[in-house]
Amino acid sequence: MRRKDLYALLLIAFLIVLYPWIFEGNKYFISILVFLGINSIVTMGLCLLMGYAGQISLGHAAFFGIGAYSSGILTSQYSYHPVVAFFVGIFFSALVAFFVGKPTLRLKGHYMAVATLGFGEIFFIVFNELIFLTGGPSGLSGIPTLTFFGQVLEGTAYLYLVWGFAFLLLIFSLNVINSRVGRALRAIHGGELAANAMGVDAARYKVQVFVLSAVYASIAGSLYAHFITFISPSSFGLMPSIMFLMMVVIGGAGTIWGALLGTAVLTSLPEYLRGLEDFEVLAYGGILMVVLLFMPQGVLEGMQKLLKRMKKTAKRSL
Amino acid sequence: MSLASQIIQFFFTGLNVGSIYALVALGFTMIYNATAIINLAQGEFVMLGGLIMVFFTAVLQIPMYLGFFLTVAVVTTLGAFFERLAIHPLKNASLITLIIITLAGSILFRGIAMLLWGRDPYGLPPFSGGKPILIWGATLQPQFFWVLGITGCVLIGIWFFFNRTLAGKAMIACSFNAVAARLVGINVRKMVLLSFSLSASVGAIAGAIITPITLMEYDRGPLLTLKGFAAAVLGGLGSGAGAIVAGFLIGILESLGAGLVSSGYKDALALFVLLIVLWIKPSGLFGSAEESELKKF
Amino acid sequence: MREEILRAENLQKSFGGLRAIDALNFAISQGQIKSVIGPNGAGKTTLFNLITGIFPPSDGILQFNGQILNGLKPHLIAQLGISRTFQNLQLFANMTVLENVMVGRHTQTSAGLLSTGFRLSWMKKEEREIEEKAFAELSFMGLEDKAALEATSMPLGEQKLLEIARALATYPKLLLLDEPAAGLNIRETEKLCHTIRKIQQRGITILLVEHDMSLVMEISDELLVLNYGRKIAEGPPREVQRNREVIAAYLGEETGDA
Numbered sequence: 001m002r003r004k005d006l007y008a009l010l011l012i013a014f015l016i017v018l019y020p021w022i023f024e025g026n027k028y029f030i031s032i033l034v035f036l037g038i039n040s041i042v043t044m045g046l047c048l049l050m051g052y053a054g055q056i057s058l059g060h061a062a063f064f065g066i067g068a069y070s071s072g073i074l075t076s077q078y079s080y081h082p083v084v085a086f087f088v089g090i091f092f093s094a095l096v097a098f099f100v101g102k103p104t105l106r107l108k109g110h111y112m113a114v115a116t117l118g119f120g121e122i123f124f125i126v127f128n129e130l131i132f133l134t135g136g137p138s139g140l141s142g143i144p145t146l147t148f149f150g151q152v153l154e155g156t157a158y159l160y161l162v163w164g165f166a167f168l169l170l171i172f173s174l175n176v177i178n179s180r181v182g183r184a185l186r187a188i189h190g191g192e193l194a195a196n197a198m199g200v201d202a203a204r205y206k207v208q209v210f211v212l213s214a215v216y217a218s219i220a221g222s223l224y225a226h227f228i229t230f231i232s233p234s235s236f237g238l239m240p241s242i243m244f245l246m247m248v249v250i251g252g253a254g255t256i257w258g259a260l261l262g263t264a265v266l267t268s269l270p271e272y273l274r275g276l277e278d279f280e281v282l283a284y285g286g287i288l289m290v291v292l293l294f295m296p297q298g299v300l301e302g303m304q305k306l307l308k309r310m311k312k313t314a315k316r317s318l
Numbered sequence: 319m320s321l322a323s324q325i326i327q328f329f330f331t332g333l334n335v336g337s338i339y340a341l342v343a344l345g346f347t348m349i350y351n352a353t354a355i356i357n358l359a360q361g362e363f364v365m366l367g368g369l370i371m372v373f374f375t376a377v378l379q380i381p382m383y384l385g386f387f388l389t390v391a392v393v394t395t396l397g398a399f400f401e402r403l404a405i406h407p408l409k410n411a412s413l414i415t416l417i418i419i420t421l422a423g424s425i426l427f428r429g430i431a432m433l434l435w436g437r438d439p440y441g442l443p444p445f446s447g448g449k450p451i452l453i454w455g456a457t458l459q460p461q462f463f464w465v466l467g468i469t470g471c472v473l474i475g476i477w478f479f480f481n482r483t484l485a486g487k488a489m490i491a492c493s494f495n496a497v498a499a500r501l502v503g504i505n506v507r508k509m510v511l512l513s514f515s516l517s518a519s520v521g522a523i524a525g526a527i528i529t530p531i532t533l534m535e536y537d538r539g540p541l542l543t544l545k546g547f548a549a550a551v552l553g554g555l556g557s558g559a560g561a562i563v564a565g566f567l568i569g570i571l572e573s574l575g576a577g578l579v580s581s582g583y584k585d586a587l588a589l590f591v592l593l594i595v596l597w598i599k600p601s602g603l604f605g606s607a608e609e610s611e612l613k614k615f
Numbered sequence: 616m617r618e619e620i621l622r623a624e625n626l627q628k629s630f631g632g633l634r635a636i637d638a639l640n641f642a643i644s645q646g647q648i649k650s651v652i653g654p655n656g657a658g659k660t661t662l663f664n665l666i667t668g669i670f671p672p673s674d675g676i677l678q679f680n681g682q683i684l685n686g687l688k689p690h691l692i693a694q695l696g697i698s699r700t701f702q703n704l705q706l707f708a709n710m711t712v713l714e715n716v717m718v719g720r721h722t723q724t725s726a727g728l729l730s731t732g733f734r735l736s737w738m739k740k741e742e743r744e745i746e747e748k749a750f751a752e753l754s755f756m757g758l759e760d761k762a763a764l765e766a767t768s769m770p771l772g773e774q775k776l777l778e779i780a781r782a783l784a785t786y787p788k789l790l791l792l793d794e795p796a797a798g799l800n801i802r803e804t805e806k807l808c809h810t811i812r813k814i815q816q817r818g819i820t821i822l823l824v825e826h827d828m829s830l831v832m833e834i835s836d837e838l839l840v841l842n843y844g845r846k847i848a849e850g851p852p853r854e855v856q857r858n859r860e861v862i863a864a865y866l867g868e869e870t871g872d873a
Contacts, residue, residue, distance in 0.1 A: 054415055058421070091691030103597035110356040114547050115596045116357075118589045125589075129582040169671045172732040177730035179742060180717075180724055181711070190707030197667060197705075199693035199785060208728055238540050242421065249418060254709075259413060282429025288422035292415060293407055303449040 005174050008257060012170070016163045020156040034227055036267045037162035037218045040260055043247045044166075044173050045216025047259035050248055052177060053209045055105060055188025056113045060121020061242050063093045063214040064310050065127055065236030067148050067221025069134055072143045082146055082226065089218045097214030098207060125316040129232035139232030146226045162223050169216060173256055185209055204211050239281070246284065250291050323455025328577040329570060330456050332450045335533060336569020337469040339588075341524035342546025343553065343561035344476060344519035351556055353511035355416055359400065359424035361429075361542030363518045366393050368526025368534030369431060372440045374506055382445055382594065391524045398428075401511050409510075424485020431536035439535040442526075461530045463583060472520060473562055479516075489513055495499050541585055545572075548592035554602030566601065617644040620789055620820050622839070626675035628661055628844075633727055635661040637844040639675070643822060646814055650823040650831045654864055659824045660702060662841070665792055666822075667699050668692040679789070694722045696788035698777040700795060702824075705747035706766045712777055713762040716749040719784025755795070756810065758778040772803045779810070789820045796827040808834050832856070840864070 020034055042064055049055050070089030074080040080088075104115045127134050134140055146153045146161070153161055176182050187195035188202045195202050225231050247266045252258025269287075270280065342360055349357045362468050370392055375386035405418050410417075442460040451458045480486035491499040492509045500506050525534060535565035553560025568588050595602060621643040630637040631639040636658045641648050651659050663673055666688040675780060679695060687695075693794040698719075707715050724745060726738040753759045758774045761769060766777060782790055792811070796804045804827060811834055815821060825831050831838070831852070838855045842864040848855045855861055 033463030050414075056417065103594075107596055107600065110417060111551075111596055111600055113414075113417045114356065114358075114544070114551075115593060117540075118544055118548075118592045118596075121541070122586050122589050122593075125506065125583060126584045129580075174733050175734045176728065179738070180726050180745060181728055181731045182719065183718050184713055184721060186710055186714075187707050190709045191705045192599075193689075194667075194701065194705035194707065195718070196689040197699055197701075198688050198718050198781065200718065201688075201690045212728065242425065243726055245418070245421075279429070281425060281432055285422050285427075285429050289404060289419065292419050292422060293404070315502060 001090070002178055005178070009167075009170065009174070013086070013167065014166065016160070018240075027155060028286060030159055032271060034162050036264060037159070037166045038224050038227070039244070039247065039267050040166050041169055041220035042217045042244050043225070043259045043263045044169055044256060045213030046082070046244055047248050047256050048173060048176070049209050049213040051252075051254050051259065052182065053185040053206060055206055055210065056105060056109075057116045057210070057241075058113055059116040059118070059123070059214070059241050060217055061236045061238075061240035062120045062123035063097065063217035063220070064224070064240065064244075065109060065233070066096065066214075066222040067218030069127065069140070069221075069233050070218070070223040071222035072084065072140045072225040073133060075144050075226075076140065076142045082144070082180065082222075086222045089222050090215050093214040093218035095213050097211040100212075101207045101210035105210060109288075115250045117238075117241075121238065122231055124237040127236055134224045136254050137233060139230055141230040143225050143229040143231065145229060150238050158227055162227075165219060165223065169219070170256070177256065181205070203242070219315060243284070246288055250288070320455065324577065325574065326454050326513055327456040327484075328573045330453075330462065331577075332570030332573030333566065334462055334465050334528070334569070335564035335573055337465050338524045338528050338542070338565075339545050339549045339569050340562040340565025341469060341520050342542055343549035343565045343575060344473070345520045345558060346547055346550040347558050348476070348489070348520070348563045349513045349517050351552070351558075352492045353405075355405070355515065356547065358417065358420040358543055359427060359512070359539070360517065360521060361426045361539035361544075362427040363393055363521025363532060364525040364528075364542050365431060365520030365536065365539045366396065367441070368529035368538075369440060369525075369536070370444055370522075371526045371529065371533070372435075372449050375442065376440075382443075384524055385535055390519050390577060392475070393522035394515050394519045394527075397521075398511060398515045400518075401514035403499050404594070405510065406507070407515065428537055435536055437536060439533040440529070441533045442529040443445070459531065461527075463530070465527045468523060472523055476516075476558065477518070484527060485509075485512065486539055492555055524588045527613060544592065547590040548588045548595070549601075551600065552591060552595050552602050554604040555600075557604045560602060560604035571590075617646060619643065620645045620680060622676075622678045624678070625663065626662075626674045626677060627673045628665055628670070629673045635844050636665065636672075639841075639844070639846055641839050641849055643820060644837075646815065646820055647698075647819060647836040648811065648821045648823065648834055648838060650825055650835040651839045651841060652825065652828075653829060653847075656843075657841040659841060660846040661794065661844075663699065663822075663824060664792065666692075667697060668872060691793045693785060694784075697791065698782040698789070699787040699791035700775070700782055701756070702792055702793040702797065704771075704774055704776055704778060706778060706781075708765070708767045709768055711751055711762065711823035712758060712764050712766050712769070713746070713753060715766045715777060716752050716781045717745050719781040720745040720749055746795070752780040752784045753777075755783065755813070756867045771798050772800075775799070776807075776810075780813075781871050783814065783819075787819060789822065790814065792821060792825075793825045794824055794826065796825055796830050804830055819848055 020030065042060065046057065046060055049057060067089035070092055071082065071085040074085035074088060100119050109114055126139055141293070171177050184195065184200045184205055187198065187200055188205060189257055192202045198275065243266060246260040248259045249262065251260065251262025269283070329574065342364060342608045346357065346358050349355055367389055370441065371385055371389040374380045374388055375382055380388065400423055404423055408415060408419055443461060445464045446460050446462045451460070488504045490511065491504060493505050496506050539554065545568060546565070549565035550561045552568065553562070553564035568591060572584050572587050575587045619642045623639050624642050626636055626639040639662070651662060651793070661783055664670060666684065668684065668687050668691070671686045679697060682695060684692060698779060707718065711716070726739050726741050730738045750759065750762065751821060753762055756779060758780060758801055761773065767774065770778065775798070779792070779795065796807055799807060808830055811821060823831070823835070835852055837850060838848070838852050839846065840855055840858070840861050847860045847864060848858045
């Protein structure tokens, strides 16, 4: 598996370098790729939590929001340096994740799902109500763009920044997955009873991976804030949380590559639905249902199985 | 208005709102009792109840009482379809998949509602006209009594169903041990279908009776689902009576909180209750810890 | 007199009104193979669960090498050196055969989130060791050819051996085997007998729950007989075999039956 990972990594690196060059100047495509990178960071973390450790979070957009608002508020209202705001966001996300995660991850199945739904909603309400801080439903504008030695990071440069982060985090994730910790997480997923019996402190690891996934989301949130320079609570509510979940599940919740695939599919989907905004919610619900009913292992495995079947019929007809 | 009569006013509002939470919680409990599934689309049944009734009465100009029954019939059918199309095929799937499929269902219903009704809230005329009634300094619309009255009837009906009919008891048996239930001749598939249909009915009724007071829009579902679940868990998942008491309790607390403290955060109250209950005593006020261990999840 | 490795004093476990374990006193000596036997419902699996910390005793003391086990969580008990297999197989179906055993190395290794994420050099060395030692346990159990297979794709007999390999990878001082021979045929049981002896030769103390009497008699240094949660006999197999109460428990009182 490690060699396959390496090839995939090289492919992604290649694409990252290549795409901006191909779409030179095409702001529209560049921005889609930036959002793809940002979403991928969130889903990578969520995949570690859901795909590998087997837990569930239906409120992850809250952490995305904590990162975005930390960066947004501290840089625009209080003139802090973006890097400081970035770390403040991470700190808060980790803190919240720790205190929320500890009691929540002890819960089983449905209870955990609804608890995460609940706290996700609570944060959405907080983002809406703390108007003096967040600007409330009207949002927070005037978030400064990032500069690097005087150069404003926009367009292609921002693309490289986001995907630089995404790439590094991908390597970090792969390292964790292919290690003692990764196996411990998968053991928890495979059977918490046996995992504990083999000395894996399941409770501790679950909280750790939850905190880690919150940190990923916070990083993504900060990058998001400085890119679009205006944020509002609607980007951090129920539907975004469900979107992130869908990206992980649809691609194939089992692996990080599946999550990336799902992210790519669902990030580009709104572009195909341009003008059909009324159908957007319906489309997402429909897609999720179809995938769950017909390709429960996710699109990645569904496609792999399809390819296998196509190969078989091709061989037979030869 | 004096503080006392304000509090009484909030209390009555809380009773109305609490009725809805109680009915949603009841819907959860019914499905959970038959299948051990938590139906995250529960709130959408309420939303559909309200909006479809608007369609029948405002668009098709059908008289209220007829529209009411038609609405319940339509939503019940939707609930049954949902079970057949989305739940039944996945009966052997993992828990996470089941959770997500009901989530997907709720998104689907929301999407269709947005398409058909748009994002604006809709209202209904009250079931009967008449002047507001003054009790202890608080003003009560006639609809208030409709809400309480119909809720009461539903609760009695459901109680009767579960405690006095064979079908009801059969449903409870299914949640404890589907295999054993099958072995004694209970048609588990039918029970599951029935539970979803009944839940949809209850939800639709809730939606229809509350819309004259609070209006209804396409995305009311998720918060109702969460608050209804909070009530179901607070009351002890699996205990219908507990769910109902808890529903009213949460409604009253929320209303008092909104009126006396802050209305912006009122939704957060029920959510806090949810989290506190889950974190400290998932078996709720009236459930037993052992019983919740025994249930499937 | 050999050292005691595990001791139970006045051990009790009640579930509501039911006394699953009642006033149980026994000890296991370092290096021996001790089998717990008794009719169904006698409390054997409850005893295992008490020792491994799945639930705490209602009363009494469980001591392991002087350390009190009462109230310790399962993963801590595993770290102390007690490992187990499960009656109804708890393999990690989402992992390969080798990976299952590698999880067993968890208590003896220490790389955490950051050291694995940043792939520090000492962590890489630890990883290599984990794989080597896990593989060694697989070979010990004769499963080295199956290392890359999905754990649950093997036949039942081999899955049971895999669980033992996984437990051995923790380098336990005390190994609890919960009905290891269940579902095995005669040849497999013989092989198991041989394997358990080899495990004992490594210096590991073994506590066995088993229904297969031939295996139990063949391999045990001592027996512990439970009935209705109480100890009715403890001692070498030959002795216990002749114990009247034991015979009665298994065959039923001849005069009492209708």
